[in-house]
Amino acid sequence: MASLSIRRIPEDVIERLRVQAAQNGVSMEEEARRLIRAGVAGAEPMGTLARELFGQDGADLEIPAREVATPVDLS
Secondary structure, three states: OOOOOOOOOOHHHHHHHHHHHHHHOOOHHHHHHHHHHHHHHOOOOHHHHHHHHHOOOOOOOOOOOOOOOOOOOOO
């Protein structure tokens, strides 16, 4: 398994990570691993999300006609 060092993390972030880890009963390192896993797990391409929502064939959407705006008289 690989290792990763992250520098210049603000002290307030480290403190919140420490508190969150304690609340979850794990080390700060394990909490950071969980957060990183959760952060990259949700990164799905938009096409995948669209297929999940609308199926392989897509969806028929009704697009309203555009209306031309009346110009504003600034004189």
